[in-house]
Amino acid sequence: MSIEKYNIFIVNYYRMYDKVKQMTDTKKKIYLDHAATTPVRSEILDVMMEHFINNFGNPSSIYSRGVEAKRNLENYRKDIASSINALPEEIFFVSGGTEADNWAIKGSAKANIKKGRHLITSAIEHHAVLNSFKSLEKEGWEVTYLGVDNYGLVDPDDVRKAIRDDTVLVSVMMANNEIGTIQPVAEIASVCKTAKVIFHTDAVQALGALHIDVKESGADMMSFSGHKIYAPKGIGFLYVRKGVKIASILDGGGQEKKKRPGTENLPYIAALAKAVVIAQNECCEMSDRLTSMRNDLFNKVLSRIPHSRINGSREKRLPGNANFSFEFIEGESLLLLLDSMGYECSSGSACTSGSLDPSHVLLAIGLPHEIAHGSLRVTFGKDSDPDDIDGLVDVLEVIVKRLRDMSPLYEDFLNGKLSEPHCMLTGDSSYCKSNEGCIRV
Numbered sequence: 001m002s003i004e005k006y007n008i009f010i011v012n013y014y015r016m017y018d019k020v021k022q023m024t025d026t027k028k029k030i031y032l033d034h035a036a037t038t039p040v041r042s043e044i045l046d047v048m049m050e051h052f053i054n055n056f057g058n059p060s061s062i063y064s065r066g067v068e069a070k071r072n073l074e075n076y077r078k079d080i081a082s083s084i085n086a087l088p089e090e091i092f093f094v095s096g097g098t099e100a101d102n103w104a105i106k107g108s109a110k111a112n113i114k115k116g117r118h119l120i121t122s123a124i125e126h127h128a129v130l131n132s133f134k135s136l137e138k139e140g141w142e143v144t145y146l147g148v149d150n151y152g153l154v155d156p157d158d159v160r161k162a163i164r165d166d167t168v169l170v171s172v173m174m175a176n177n178e179i180g181t182i183q184p185v186a187e188i189a190s191v192c193k194t195a196k197v198i199f200h201t202d203a204v205q206a207l208g209a210l211h212i213d214v215k216e217s218g219a220d221m222m223s224f225s226g227h228k229i230y231a232p233k234g235i236g237f238l239y240v241r242k243g244v245k246i247a248s249i250l251d252g253g254g255q256e257k258k259k260r261p262g263t264e265n266l267p268y269i270a271a272l273a274k275a276v277v278i279a280q281n282e283c284c285e286m287s288d289r290l291t292s293m294r295n296d297l298f299n300k301v302l303s304r305i306p307h308s309r310i311n312g313s314r315e316k317r318l319p320g321n322a323n324f325s326f327e328f329i330e331g332e333s334l335l336l337l338l339d340s341m342g343y344e345c346s347s348g349s350a351c352t353s354g355s356l357d358p359s360h361v362l363l364a365i366g367l368p369h370e371i372a373h374g375s376l377r378v379t380f381g382k383d384s385d386p387d388d389i390d391g392l393v394d395v396l397e398v399i400v401k402r403l404r405d406m407s408p409l410y411e412d413f414l415n416g417k418l419s420e421p422h423c424m425l426t427g428d429s430s431y432c433k434s435n436e437g438c439i440r441v
């Protein structure tokens with residue numbers, strides 16, 4: 001695209017954005033970004049308040065208020081453990097998914113360094129996992145990053161082939177935060193068990209959407225976060241199977257069996273315990289409802305918006321996750337316009353949306369850069385209303401058309417002037433004019 005055409009596009013875009021914003025500033029917001037975070041449930045707020053105001057003791061204090069706090073702490077641990085089929089001593093409270101991932105990876109690497117210095121993960125992990133591995137690479141560890149297929153699936157056989165005598169740890173997420181792909185975790189765990197390699201899975205997006213049973217999953221370590229399941233931000237837990245060696249990565253006091261120092265955040269732990277129990281009890285019923293909403297959205301978008309596609313698998317997918325690409329569209333513009341029309345969605349993971357780089361997940365499933373840039377993630381939650389889907393698709397159809405009408409690239413496409421290989425997206429599949437540089441799904 002020439003600079004002049006690009007400038008015209010930008011000016012037109014901002015004019016349109018301003019106009020739509022003025023028209024719709026008072027419209028109610030429809031929140032469709034539950035993979036980024038969720039609101040705190042009122043019944044969860046109630047249990048927190050008790051610990052902020054009355055039962056506020058430090059579990060390490062030896063007078064009665066402290067003893068009471070300690071008893072509560074251990075009861076919350078038991079509640080979580082029994083709801084995921086773990087032992088209480090296998091649950092460690094941390095500040096959230098990021099810390100759980102960092103600790104699982106760095107702590108188990110450090111504790112098992114005698115075995116070797118090789119680690120395995122996948123190319124589509126959350127940055128909390130990927131950057132933990134990058135940091136270990138700087139310390140001399142060797143990391144194998146496994147590729148995924150066009151749906152974002154890791155092949156357990158690839159894990160088996162990548163394992164070496166000096167492999168210490170494999171980490172593959174249970175469900176992806178961007179495209180919702182659910183990995184064959186039990187099969188990967190079984191490969192690791194046979195090879196006597198520790199297996200960690202990031203289950204941050206899975207909890208609340210899938211029923212979690214740590215024994216069935218076969219994982220040695222699992223990361224969880226509160227704010228994806230209607231508890232506050234800043235709390236989570238790491239499941240560490242009894243017998244798995246893990247070193248502390250923080251220096252401090254003797255809390256959490258001397259493995260994770262820091263005064264326990266009892267109000268948030270109370271909230272987390274309640275949220276986990278509710279999530280495990282409600283996930284099956286929620287799953288049916290969200291799957292039907294998501295499929296309705298898939299069908300309506302694909303039938304009404306040309307050159308669109310679904311990213312990720314249709315079947316092995318989190319119930320509430322929809323991820324699309326729209327050709328000739330820039331994802332950030334789409335998001336801002338949707339926001340101005342009252343719909344809050346995401347274009348990639350929330351943690352990377354400040355960056356102009358296309359999503360590493362979409363690139364890993366084989367999308368060319370320009371298609372990866374035009375992506376949209378819609379994630380439903382417990383209060384999402386199926387009646388909002390028609391409104392969203394109506395708005396999406398108009399916005400996509402308007403943005404394409406302003407796109408010099410689309411104009412070139414219509415005039416048959418696109419010189420480079422280009423994908424025309426149709427429904428679930430992609431059809432490539434030149435058969436080069438594009439994926440087929």
Ligand SMILES: Cc1ncc(COP(=O)(O)O)c(C=O)c1O
Binds near residue numbers: 225
């Ligand atoms: C898959 C996954 N892992 C880890 C995290 C980080 O969790 P937290 O925000 O609790 O640090 C997220 C958050 O988006 C996530 O989606």
